[in-house]
Amino acid sequence: MKTEDIEQRIRAGLPGCQVTVTGDGSHFEVTVVGEEFADLPSVKRQQRVYATVNDLITSGALHALTIKAYTPAEWATASKLRISS
Template sequence: MIEEIKKLIEQDIKTTELRVDGDGSHYQVIVVSEEFDGLRAVKKQQMVYAAVNEHIASGEIHALTIKAYTPAEWEKAKLFV
């Protein structure tokens, strides 16, 4: 399922970095994209949710934790990850 989640996100969002971790139906994603530039955190998360919504609706993904960054935000944030 991890590879499937990556594939779905990459189909909708041009990422510069993408990390997916998890097991069963609980997953964590870090998405870095220039497409997030100028967007608020909620809008970034909505874009990621839209990419995997079919699997959330079906129950395959029960919980998804999203951390979405622009490349500049990621440079700062990854110091703490």
């Protein structure tokens, strides 16, 4: 599984979101930023992202996925915290 394949699937399922995928072929980390996540708890955000790749997970093509989902405002804050760390 390639990061580009996962990124395309998530972008198609969550249009308008900014998607970044990193990983080593079996374990991946996804960061998704979009207004779609406003007013949603983190579990619901993750469920929306998982829904875009669920068939890959059930088939075993995608083994492990860590999801970080933010609104644009949350991402701006999280990015600043990372830079200053």
